[in-house]
Amino acid sequence: MGDILYTMLQDAISPLTAAYVIAAIGLNIHFGFTGLLNMGQAGFMLMGAYGFAISTVEGAPLWLAVLIALGAVTVFALLLGVPTLKLRGDYLAIVTISAAEIVRFVGRNSLLTEVTGGSGGIPGNDYRSSFTDLSPFGDGRTQIGPFDYLNSNWWLHLVAWAVVFACLGLVALLVRSPWGRLLRGVREDEDAMRSLGKNVYAVKMQALVLGGLFGAVGGIIYVLPSSVQPDGMGRQLTFFIWTALLLGGAAAIFGPLLGSILFFAARALVQTGADTFVPSSIMSSAQTEQFAWIVVGIALMLLVIFRPQGVIGNKRELRFNA
Amino acid sequence: MPEQTDLGQEPQSGAEAAASPTGPDRAHVDTAAVEANPLADPTERKRLMGTVDTTPGVAKPDAVLKVDNVRRDFGGITAVNVDHLEVQRGIITALIGPNGAGKTTFFNLITGFDKPSSGRDAKWSFDGRSLGRTNASAVAKAGMVRTFQLTKSLSRMTVMDNMLLGAPQQPGERLALSLLRPLWSKREGEIRGKAEELLARFKLLEKKDDYAGSLSGGQRKLLEMARALMSDPRMIMLDEPMAGVNPALTQSLLGHIQTLRDEGTTVLFVEHDMHMVRHISDWVVVMAEGKVVAEGPADTVMADKAVIDAYLGAHHDTDLGDDALLEDDSVVAELEAEAEAAEAAEKEKEGQR
Numbered sequence: 001m002g003d004i005l006y007t008m009l010q011d012a013i014s015p016l017t018a019a020y021v022i023a024a025i026g027l028n029i030h031f032g033f034t035g036l037l038n039m040g041q042a043g044f045m046l047m048g049a050y051g052f053a054i055s056t057v058e059g060a061p062l063w064l065a066v067l068i069a070l071g072a073v074t075v076f077a078l079l080l081g082v083p084t085l086k087l088r089g090d091y092l093a094i095v096t097i098s099a100a101e102i103v104r105f106v107g108r109n110s111l112l113t114e115v116t117g118g119s120g121g122i123p124g125n126d127y128r129s130s131f132t133d134l135s136p137f138g139d140g141r142t143q144i145g146p147f148d149y150l151n152s153n154w155w156l157h158l159v160a161w162a163v164v165f166a167c168l169g170l171v172a173l174l175v176r177s178p179w180g181r182l183l184r185g186v187r188e189d190e191d192a193m194r195s196l197g198k199n200v201y202a203v204k205m206q207a208l209v210l211g212g213l214f215g216a217v218g219g220i221i222y223v224l225p226s227s228v229q230p231d232g233m234g235r236q237l238t239f240f241i242w243t244a245l246l247l248g249g250a251a252a253i254f255g256p257l258l259g260s261i262l263f264f265a266a267r268a269l270v271q272t273g274a275d276t277f278v279p280s281s282i283m284s285s286a287q288t289e290q291f292a293w294i295v296v297g298i299a300l301m302l303l304v305i306f307r308p309q310g311v312i313g314n315k316r317e318l319r320f321n322a
Numbered sequence: 323m324p325e326q327t328d329l330g331q332e333p334q335s336g337a338e339a340a341a342s343p344t345g346p347d348r349a350h351v352d353t354a355a356v357e358a359n360p361l362a363d364p365t366e367r368k369r370l371m372g373t374v375d376t377t378p379g380v381a382k383p384d385a386v387l388k389v390d391n392v393r394r395d396f397g398g399i400t401a402v403n404v405d406h407l408e409v410q411r412g413i414i415t416a417l418i419g420p421n422g423a424g425k426t427t428f429f430n431l432i433t434g435f436d437k438p439s440s441g442r443d444a445k446w447s448f449d450g451r452s453l454g455r456t457n458a459s460a461v462a463k464a465g466m467v468r469t470f471q472l473t474k475s476l477s478r479m480t481v482m483d484n485m486l487l488g489a490p491q492q493p494g495e496r497l498a499l500s501l502l503r504p505l506w507s508k509r510e511g512e513i514r515g516k517a518e519e520l521l522a523r524f525k526l527l528e529k530k531d532d533y534a535g536s537l538s539g540g541q542r543k544l545l546e547m548a549r550a551l552m553s554d555p556r557m558i559m560l561d562e563p564m565a566g567v568n569p570a571l572t573q574s575l576l577g578h579i580q581t582l583r584d585e586g587t588t589v590l591f592v593e594h595d596m597h598m599v600r601h602i603s604d605w606v607v608v609m610a611e612g613k614v615v616a617e618g619p620a621d622t623v624m625a626d627k628a629v630i631d632a633y634l635g636a637h638h639d640t641d642l643g644d645d646a647l648l649e650d651d652s653v654v655a656e657l658e659a660e661a662e663a664a665e666a667a668e669k670e671k672e673g674q675r
Contacts, residue, residue, distance in 0.1 A: 173501050178486070178494030178510065181479075185487045188476035191435065195470070196488050197462030197553065198495075206497050 004272045006146055011264040013147075018160035019045075019222035020263070024245045024256030025167050026214030032250035033175055034207040035187030037093035041215050042237035043100025046230060047076050048216025049223040050107060054115060056127035062134065065127075066220065073216035076103075077209040085204045092208075100238065107230040122228040131156075131224060153225070160221050164257065167214060172253045174210075183207055184251075243300045249313025258311055263296070270295045361412040362584035367604045368619075371413065374605075376618035379406035386411035386557055386588050387466070388447050392431055393440035394424075394612075401427045402438075403612045409557075414579065414589040416603035416620070418596075424612040425592045426471055429561055433468045434458035449556060463490065467555035471562045471592075473542040477535030481526060484534050484545055485517035486510075488552030517552060524548045524578065540567040547578065558582065560591035564598055576602055600624060 011017060023041055030036040038044075051069030060068060080099055084092045106112065108119040116122065135155035142151055149157070174180050182203050185193045190200045219233070226232075240263070248259020271292035275285055283291060303310070356363045361370070374380055385408035394402040402424040409415050417425050430436035431444075434457050438444035445454050448466050462468075476484050492513070493499050494506030521527040524544045529537065534545060543563060550558055563579070564572050572595075580602055583589050593599050599606060599620060606623045608616040616629050623629055 177500035178492045178506060179497050179500035181483055181487060182495050184479055185476055188478055189474045192474035192476060193487070194458035195462055195468050196549065197459045197490055199459050
C-alpha cells in the first residue's frame with residue numbers, strides 16, 4: 001500500500017505533471033474560454049521544446065533560448081490561425097491536428113538529423129546544463145518527506161511548479177478582465193459579438209497565440225528532465241492533455257491544475273494497484289501499463305457523458321447548450 | 323379602426339397614459355423629450371413625413387441611411403434587389419413584406435453580415451459615411467447596431483456580462499492592458515452603471531447575475547435590445563423584435579422602441595405583426611420578392627389594396643371572432659387551411675431547434 005501511495009505522490013508532484021498543467025492551461029484558454037478546438041497542443045509543445053533545445057545547443061543562453069522557443073510558437077500559431085480562424089471551428093481542429101503531426105514528422109526527418117537529431121531526438125544532456133547551472137542548491141541529494149532526489153532534480157521541481165503558479169495567476173488576471181469577457185463572448189456566439197462591434201478574428205488570434213505560448217512553456221518543462229523525443233510528443237500527448245483539462249474542468253482557472261494531478265495520480269494508482277494485487281500470470285507489468293491507459297480512456301468517456309463540467313467546473317456555465 | 327384601441331394605450335408610464343387617453347393615433351408625447359428632440363412630437367413627425375412622396379425609393383428630407391444597387395443572388399434566385407432606399411433620421415421605419423421577401427437578407431447585407439452579389443455597384447452610406455465593403459463589426463462601431471431574428475444571447479454568460487460586452491471603447495479589452503486593472507477599472511465602473519440603468523428600464527435588473535441561457539425567449543429579446551443600446555447607437559435595426567414575445571411583453575417592448583425614437587435614435591425594424599407596425603411606425607417600406615414595392619405612412623400603405631392582398635395576405639385583419647363570417651363556408655375553409663399551414667410551420671420550426 002505504501003508503495004502505491006508513494007508512486008501516486010511522486011507522479012503528482014513531478015515536473016512532468018507541471019508541464020501537463022501548463023499545457024492544459026493553454027488549452028483551457030483555447031477551448032475552455034474561447035471555444036477554439038485545438039487538437040494539436042502537443043505540436044505547440046514540441047515546437048517550443050525544439051526551439052529551446054536547438055537554440056541552446058547552438059549556444060544561446062537560457063533566456064534567449066526561451067525567447068526563441070516562444071517566438072517560434074508565435075509564428076506557428078499565426079500560420080495556423082490566418083487561414084482557419086475565419087472559418088468554422090471544426091477546421092481549426094483539423095488543421096491543428098495535422099500541423100502538430102507535420103512538426104513531429106519534420107523533426108524526425110533523417111535529413112534534419114544534424115539539427116533535430118532525427119527520430120532519436122535531442123538528448124537532455126545537450127541542453128539541460130544551462131538550466132541546471134542556475135541551481136542555487138549545489139550538488140548532492142536531499143531528502144524531503146519520502147522523496148530522496150538529486151538537488152538538481154529538486155531545482156527542476158521547484159521551477160516547474162513556480163512556473164505553474166505564475167501561469168495560473170496570469171490566467172486568473174486575464175480571464176477576469178474585459179479581455180477575458182471577450183473570449184467568453186466569442187465562445188458563445190461570434191455573430192453576436194460582431195453585431196456589437198467586436199473584432200472576433202483578432203480576439204481568436206490573440207487567444208490562439210497566447211494558449212500556444214503556454215503550450216511552448218509546457219513543452220520546455222516537459223523535455224527538461226528527459227529529452228526531446230518527437231514521437232513522445234504526438235497525438236497521444238494532446239489527448240492526455242485534453243483528458244486532464246476535462247477532468248479538472250474546462251473554463252475553470254484551477255481546472256488544469258487539479259485535472260493534471262488527478263490524471264497522473266489516478267493512472268499511477270491503477271497501474272501500481274494492478275501491479276501489486278493482480279498476479280503477473282494474469283497481467284504482466286507491461287500489460288498493467290496498457291490497462292492503466294484503457295482505464296484513462298474509459299474515464300474520459302464517462303466524464304464527458306456524466307460530468308461534462310469536470311471536477312471543479314461551473315455546472316451552471318455548462319448547462320445551457322444553445 | 324376599432325381593434326387598435328387596446329394597442330393605443332401606452333402600458334408603461336403613467337405620464338404617457340395621461341397624455342394619450344384614447345385614439346388610434348398613438349400619442350406618445352413627452353413634453354420634455356419634445357424640447358430636446360422635435361421629432362418626439364407625433365404631429366411634427368407627421369408634418370415632416372407628409373412632405374415626402376409615397377413612391378418606392380423616394381428621397382427623404384434628412385436620410386441617415388442611403389442604399390443603392392444592393393443585390394444578392396442565391397444561385398439563380400435573386401433574394402434582394404434594392405435600387406435605392408433612404409431611411410429618415412429620427413423616426414421609426416418599418417420594413418414589411420411576406421415571408422421570403424428578402425427583409426432579413428437585406429438587413430444582413432447592410433449590416434455587413436453578408437456580401438452583395440452586385441459587388442462594386444452596391445453602395446450604401448450611414449450618416450454620410452460609406453459602409454460598402456466593410457465588415458459587421460465596423461458597421462456596429464459606426465453606430466448602426468442590429469439585433470437578430472433568432473436571439474443571440476450569450477447563454478453561458480451572465481446577463482450583466484452580456485450587457486458589458488455591448489459597451490464600446492473598453493481599454494480593458496486590449497490584451498496588453500487587460501492585466502493592469504487600474505487602467506480599465508474606471509471605464510468598467512461607468513459601463514456597469516449604465517448597464518444597470520438599462521437593465522432596470524427593461525425590467526431585467528434582478529436577473530443580472532443569472533445566466534442568459536436561463537431567461538425566457540421574451541426576456542432574451544429584451545436583453546438583446548438592451549445590449550444593443552449599451553453603445554448608444556445612432557440607428558438600431560431590429561429583426562422581428564416581437565416574434566415569440568407574449569402580448570404583455572410586446573406592450574413594454576413597444577414602449578421601449580418609442581422611447582428610443584423620442585431620444586433621437588433612428589429605428590428600422592422588420593415585423594410581421596401588422597398591429598404593431600401600424601401602432602408605432604412613422605413610415606413603412608414594403609418589400610416583395612427582393613424589391614421595394616411601396617413606401618409611405620402606415621395608413622396609406624395599408625390602405626393600398628394591392629399591397630394588402632399581395633403581401634400581407636387577404637385575411638390579415640379579419641376578425642376571427644366575427645360570427646357572420648361562419649356563415650360563409652369558403653372563408654372558414656380558407657381560414658382553417660391558413661391556420662393549419664401556420665401550425666405546420668411552427669412545428670417545423672420547433673423541430674429544427
